[in-house]
Amino acid sequence: MQLSYNNQSLLATGCYEADDPGITRFGKQVIQEMNRVGMVIDMSHSAERSTLHAIELSSRPIAITHANPVFFHPALRNKSNTVLKALAESGGMLGLSLYPFHLKDGSACTLASFCEMIEETV
DSSP states (O other), X not given: OBSOBXXXXXXXXXTTOSOOOOSOHHHHHHHHHHHHHTOOOBOXXXXXXXXXXXXXXXXXXOEEOSOOBTTTOXXXXXXXXXXXXXXHHTTOEEOXXXXXXXXXXXXXXXXXXXXXXXHHHO
């Protein structure tokens, strides 16, 4: 379950917000309950600090199911090396995105370019 969808929610800050105070008080309770029942936390649409905060707060690995590294393309939804490193160190999962607005060169992104991004990310 995603804790935010691009904008501020009652749980976390979305990637389109200018200010990211992190996971809210209610969000902390939701993460705890999600961990308890075995639900996966998805931070694909969340902002940097909120994502790092969720990784820190969760007793289970989280997921970013559809985003790319910001080094590949500077889309607001793509994730920084800091987030990707924290995700990997916590045992989390990264799923990459084929959405044109997340790709270098948009819909003209080549398979070779996408595979190079995967290799560099790994």
